[in-house]
Amino acid sequence: MSVDRAEVDGAGGNAGFDLVLAGDRVLVDGGFAPAEVGVRDGRIVRVAGPGEGLRGARHVRLGDDEVLLPGLVDTHVHVDEPGRTEWEGFASATRAAAAGGVTTIIDMPLNSIPPTTSVAALAVKRAAAAGRVYVDVGFWGGLVPGNEGDLLPLVEDGVFGFKCFLIDSGVPEFPPVGADEMERAMALLARAGSLLIVHAEDAGVIAAAPHPHSPEYGDFLASRPDAAEGTAIAAVLDAARRTGARAHILHLSSAEPLDAIARARAAGVRISVETCPHYLALAAEDVPTGATAFKCCPPIREGANRDALWRGLEEGVIGTIVSDHSPAPAAMKLAPDGDFATAWGGIASLQLGLPIVWTEARHRGIRLEQVVEWMSAAPARLVGLDGKGAIAPGADADLVAFAPDEAFTVDAAALHHRHPITPYDGRELVGVVRSTWLAGVEVDGTSPRGRLLRAARSEDGAGDGA
Incomplete structure (x- = not known):
């Protein structure tokens, strides 16, 4: 990439642009083409064809091996600050995000402690993040037993929707709700134009499964069977059907419920679905004994299931790919004797999501344009961020220079995540993020310029497939 700086001549010779980015492969309107992108005051003002000679105070010409993408939007990140900042924090998480091409x-x-289940707790969260974020950050609210009265005030205060668990969350301050509580909340949120996002595993199915202390991944997998997701998702579909609410299934790992989800959507149920890089790139058969860095809930399943998830994406049943970045300190994640039953269940991958998914997608003949749709435009639509996810006039100038053919080997110690633990350590991936711009300014990892976002109110809400 080459960079030229031009003095503002005071006579309009630079067309008033703060930044111009030019390249032979710019992702515009769903395809790559030569283009110049003019940025002013943090937004894209013009997308011009090659040779039009846009001029600005700063001009960046992409390298021949680079493409220009819109910044990714990751709607599923556990930052953990305040209260558990030793797990992850806003500064480290957002540096990692920017290094991976994620701008929101x-x-x-x-x-985090407190969990974001009231307006007061949201204020604590925002105060912890203020002035410390390198990308734009928004917040989900939480649905827990007894806080129905907090939901509408949180909607008014700008959360993007509400998360609930149908099973133990793993932390005592965020207990699960029952099906009746979930449905009451859906009815309330339907009237408010908000969204309920659900960790959909059934507590009863999991309680009936075996739970041995074991370093064998197959034993852990048996403790979180496919039926747990299928049963819980059926309950979500029923509640969404009765209430007319928008509902979203988090981190789908099992392909078995895909047909039921597709039928429900065809019948008018407002349901959307995400999956994660680890479910698309890893397989249960390949997890080494005692390798608890691979533990997450719901679990990584077999290779045939992975293939079926990719089909669900290509068929449009699954609409988004997000990280579910959920790190923990080594003492929690790397359990003694490799015991999957006691290790923390979460995958750290925020910085690696794009190359993980792109490496697998290109092997399957899936275009980079489609990967960006799943990881940028679709998540932005899900939460109603109209200015994100596209290189188009009026959009935020959140942009990524990406080298799609460059290979690298993951070194966990070199990542910006707080802890050097990831199941991808030592894995060869393809695709390198060279530069990331947030609102037209290149992210340098030292100047936190990210904004704290608030959701826009709408009568029906946005939504992918909802």
Whole structure:
């Protein structure tokens, strides 16, 4: 990439642009083409054809091996600050995000203390993040037993929706709700134009499964069977059907419920679905004994299931790919004797999501344009961020220079995540993020310029497939 700086001549010779980015492969309107992108005051003002000679105070010419993408939008990130900042924090998480081409994250309401289940707790979260974020950050609210009265005030205060668990969350301050509580909340949120996002595993199915202390991944997998997701998702579909609410299934790992989801959507149920890089790139058969860095809930399943998830994406049943970045200190994640039953269940991958998914997608003949749709435009639509996810006039100038053919080997110690633990350590991936711009300014990892976002109110809400 080459960079030229031009003095503002005071006579309009630079067309008033703060930044111009030019390249032979710019992702515009769903395809790559030569283009010049003119940025002013943090937004894209013009997308011009090659040779039009846009001029600005700063001009960046992409390298021949680079493409220009819109910044990714990751709507499923556990930052954990305040209260558990030793797990992850806003500074480290958002540096990692920017290094991975992610320019917007939506922070989950749990693992921090207090959890984001009231307006007062949201204020604590915002205060912890203020002035410390390198990308734009929004917040989910939380649905827990007894806080129905907090939901509408949180909607008014700008959360992007509400997360609930149908099973133990793993932290005592964020307990699960029952099916009746979930449905009451859906009815309330339907009237408010908000969204309920659900960790859909059934507590009863999991309680009936075996739970041995074991370093064998197959034993852990048996403790979180496919039926747990299928049963819980059926309950979500029923509640969404009765209430007319928008509902979203988090981190789908099992392909078995895909047909039921597709039928429900065809019948008018407002349901959307995400999956995660680890479910698309890893397989249960390949997890080494005692390798608890691979533990997450719901679990990584077999290779045939992975293939079926990719089909669900290509068929449009699954609409978004997000990280579910959920790190923990080594003492929690790397359990003694490799015991999957006691290790923390969460995958750290925020910085690696794009190359993980792109490496697998290109092997399957899926275009980079489609990967960006799943990881940028679709998550932005899900939460109603109209200015994100596209290189188009009026959009935020959140942009990524990406080298799609460059290979690298993951070194966990070199990542910006707080802890050097990831199941991808030592894995060869393809695709390198060279530069990331937030609102037209290149992210340098030292100047936190990210904004704290608030959801726009709408009568029906946005939504992917909802």
